[in-house]
Amino acid sequence: MRLLRVLPEPHCLLPVPKFDAGESGGAEHRTAALAEHDTAPDQAIHLTAAQARTIAGDVAAISQAxxxxxxRYRNTPGWEPIAGCDRLGWAALATALDVSLGQPDYSVDQTGWRPRTKPIGGPAKPGVLGVLQAEHNLLVRLASFPDAMNLRLVVDSQRLLSAGLVPYAQRIDPDLAGQWGARAETYSRVQRELRNIGGRLGNGTAAAGEAANAVSRLRALAPDTVIEPRMLGGFQTLFRRVDARITDILESGVERGAFVKRVTVPRLVSGDGRLVHPVRERFVPVASAADLDVIRIAREHLRPAIEPLVPSPGASRADLHAALIHRPPKRNAPDVPRM
Incomplete structure (x- = not known):
């Protein structure tokens, strides 16, 4: 037996059976390795007592399952029972009772290691999936800082993409279509403001290419294409992340001095005989992010302040708990309502 520490108190230890390498698939081993990584001593010190109780409750529920x-399957031919099953059941029950004495903190679900997001390679997916593929790859490519020219191309692609998806979303979710229409208008304003922003630091060629792929694939869709609600939700998730990333790029570009602002320089009109005197313009460094209207627009519309939500147990925990406490009715007993 191997002990997994899930609470800071020394008495709250839950025994977990140790399996051989060949008894389960690779997914189970990866899950166990990830759990050990997130509950290692150097990671566990950052958990609060309520978050640790939540993890202990999850381990107890899985052990009970x-x-x-x-x-249930003990009498199945060839079934290999868990060694010390009764002891494991009592330990899981004791841990569950101990956890129930306090209030769990489900914000622990937002912590821990997450795999690095990678671009979706291969040929373009057919139909709407190809648009989702390009938008996902755009989000991944935006991890590298783009220059001002490629940033303008990315911003313009989001304007075209949001406006182009409005007719498809209108058939399924009119409220979502209204949000995407407002998003297209916001990116139109950002695009106008970016005309006065310059900067050559960064690259962003790959991001601009994926942005162009998303727009071209959207235009290739048939007008009568029906986008399922699940795909609409995928677009909405990607849009929120792209909006937040573009806002971060704008703020970071000002902080690191990568962006400069176009200003008009006053000049004296000389008597050189020319009928048209061009306006003298210069690019000057931006002292503060508050000096740019594009930053204000991005903060207010692309990344608005989100009210903190009370973390909930989630559907997976609720389903597992309902399955554990479920007791099927007796087959011979009549289902008669009680007085």
Whole structure:
């Protein structure tokens, strides 16, 4: 048996059976390795007592589920029972009772290691999936800082993409279509403000290429194409992340001095005989992010302040808990309402 520490108190230890390498698939091993990584001593010190109780409750619930399955299939030919199943069941029950005495903190779900997001390679996906593929790859490529020219191309692509998806979303979710129409208008304003912003630091060629792919694939869709609600939700998730990333790029560009602002320089009109005197313009460094209207627009519309939400147990925990406490009615007992 191997002990997994899930609470800071020394008495709250839950025994977990140790399996051989060949008894389960690669997914189970990766899950166990990830759990050990996130609950290692150098990571566990950052958890609060309430977050640790939440993890302990999850481990107890999963252990109870293993015990239930082991008892249910114990009489199945060839079934290998869990060693010390009764002891594991009592330990899981004791841990669950201990956890229930306090209030769990489900914000722990937002912590821990997450795999690095990678671009979706290969040929373009057919139909709407190709647009989602390009938008996903755009988000990944925006991890590298773009220069001002490529940033303008990316911003313009989001304007075209939002406006082009409005007719498709209108058939399924009119409220979402209204949000995307407002997003297109916001990016139109950002695009106008970026005309006065310059800067050659960065690259962003790959991001601009993916942005062009998204727009061209959207234009290739048939007008009668029906986009499922699940795909609309995927677009909305990507849009929120792209909006936040573009806002970060604008703020970071000002802080690191990568962007400069176009200003008009006054000049004296000389009597050189020319009928048209061009306006003298210069690019000057931006002292503060508050000096740019594009930063204000991005902060107010692309990344508005989100009210903190109370973390909930989530559907997976609720379903597992309902399955554990479920007791099927007796087959021979009549289902008669009680007085």
């Amino acid at each position: 293993l015990v239930v399955l082991d008892r």
